[in-house]
Amino acid sequence: MKGKNIIVGISGGIAAYKTPQFVRLLKKRGANVRVALTEGGSRFVSELSLATVSGEPVYRSIFPATDTRNTDFTSHISLGEWADAFVIAPATAHTLAKLAAGLCDDMLSTCFITLRPNKPVLIFPAMDGQMFLSPSVQRNIKTLADQGCHIINPESGELASGQCGLGRMPEPESILTALEYALQTTSQRSVLEGKLVVITAGPTREKIDGVRFISNYSSGKMGFALARAAVQRGANVTLITGPVHLATPAGIERIDVESAAEMHAAARSFFVDCDIFIGAAAVADYRPALSFDGKMKKDAEEMTITLIKNPDIIADFGKQKKHRQLAVGFALETESGLGFAQQKLIDKNLDLIAFNIFNRKTSGFEVDTNVLTLIARDGFTIELPLLTKDDAAGKLLDAIEKLLPQKQL
Ligand SMILES: Cc1cc2nc3c(=O)[nH]c(=O)nc-3n(C[C@H](O)[C@H](O)[C@H](O)COP(=O)(O)O)c2cc1C
Missing domain, CATH: 3.40.50.10300 (CoaB-like)
Structure with a gap:
């Protein structure tokens, strides 16, 4: 992980509360981390926390700020080119749809398009179980998987909303393990994929x-x-x-x-x-x-x-x-x-x-x-x-x- 450039994409799901911890784990392993946060994501986790744990400004809009004196006009492309891997955790139903359709109206979705093709993309959908199983979400996931993205399905268990069922995003340590493996095996594809x-x-x-x-x-x-x-x-x-x-x-x-x-x-x-x-x-x-x-009684010898x-x-x-x-x-x-x-x-x-x-x-x-x-x-x-x-x-x-x-x- 040392010296690897990782983009962490965060969209507007309740599981976003876990992602700063994942960023911290990456930094501890010596990775360079830049965070792409959607508008929805910013409702769940603060830009300030993410900037602090990553040590970098957080990427949100593709459009320059009103004051253009210190603006990098190519960052919407260069961020994707910079990355060795892109981890989107959590990926909302909305973000999955945008990525599958090829829309790019913010930094997260634009990075997805500009990432070099041999770089791994790990997507962690996290949402209510019914949402996850809906035909639209499944179709978008299939499109992204067919494109070569690593889709890591949500787990079953207690959800942050207090409900129980399918939809929970894996813990930061598990996300890190999946990323390490993906980086190791980027060049090899397994016949088990999709099986x-x-x-x-x-x-x-x-x-x-x-x-x-x-x-x-x-x-x-x-x-x-x-x-x-x-x-x-x-x-x-x-x-x-x-x-x-x-x-x-x-x-x-x-x-x-x-x-x-x-x-x-x-x-x-x-x-x-x-x-x-x-x-x-x-x-x-x-x-x-x-x-x-x-309970059977112990009467007999x-x-x-x-x-x-x-x-x-x-x-x-x-x-x-x-x-x-x-x-x-x-x-x-x-x-x-x-x-x-x-x-x-x-x-x-x-x-x-x-x-x-x-x-x-x-x-x-x-x-x-x-x-x-x-x-x-x-x-x-x-x-x-x-x-x-x-x-x-x-x-x-x-x-x-x-x-x-x-x-x-
Ligand atoms: C309290 C709350 C929790 C939400 N949790 C999720 C979630 O876990 N997964 C999901 O796909 N959408 C969730 N949503 C809906 C998204 O925030 C919404 O679709 C938003 O447009 C996503 O935008 P983004 O993908 O650009 O971040 C939630 C919304 C609210 C208000």
């Missing part, structure tokens, strides 16, 4: 009674790392997760579920439309045949819980998937079981399987690292070393990127 990637993560809980359940040690970290990596490569990511203690990565649609049956139902609704389905969740194989609403089989989500997808779709599974064993993973790949009609051996210190559940062996349908095998889950996710996506074009010919 719908559905990932399951975490454990499931199978209810015994109102206060007890059967589960496993899965933390969800591998699935969340995959979601982060996929969104950074431009994919549209839906993350279906069991109960975990992890923050939602920026720009991801997160669906929280509890049981295997709930995860299956959520996953099935994406079976037809997704391009890639990654089953990283540790779905419980069995559930109690009967469960009770209240012994207790037998009859378990019945849960649906096999990834196998169900494997059965239904079309040729263009890619299915990726995980196989966790406590000892060597490469042959088992290969068999699972065939039996479940997967395209790729990631095999890992559970080791409490280095790989499998809970820890931040993993040791994966990737086995593709054609027998191609890659043994990865001990990696962080983020790096392992990157390698897995590299393998998917190689397989996907053959599927979608």
